[in-house]
Amino acid sequence: MKRKRVAGWTAAILMALGTGVMSAQATQWKIDPMHSEADFAIKHMAISTVHGSPRDNDLKSPRFFDATQFPTMTFKSTSVHKAGDHYDVTGNLTLHGVTKPVVLKLEELGKPQTGMDGKSVHRGFTATTTINRQDFGLSFNGTLKSGDAVLSDEVRIEIDIDAAQI
Secondary structure, rough: OOOOEEEEEEOOOOEEEEOOOOOOOOOEOOOOOOOOOOEEEEHHHOOOOOOOOOHHHHHHHOOOOOOOOOEEEEEEEEEEEOOOOOEEEEEEEEOEEEEEEEEEEEEEEEEEEOOOOOOOOEEEEEEEEEEEEHHHHHOOOOOOOOOOOOOEEEEEEEEEEEEEEE
């Protein structure tokens, strides 16, 4: 089996995700649970495209991500299963030095499209999950004048993927 790597861009962060193989028919994509895996790493140093802003510097500081000590968030899949109209990609997410199991909901977007070269076939996907940041040791919070917390404990992770078979 030929292994593919695909790339997606979200929140100004480049990620890589292996998606499996494409079947003989160009309109169908197949996730092979025995040979498919999804891995990505996000560098906290690329939090936004406005580098050096006070907000970005604060997010990179020990109060939040502590990007000097923990420069990346990583995901390594352990299984891929069809779940109705989507796939569940189970794996281990490491953030702030803590590893926890998570499930990414992987959904196909649209239909396969032939690339500009007339040969490659492209397909879009999105993968989402929600984590509790406290579970990963990200505990900083503040209080607004209204008495509400500055930050939610719930954090949604969303990954946009452009897969290409060449």
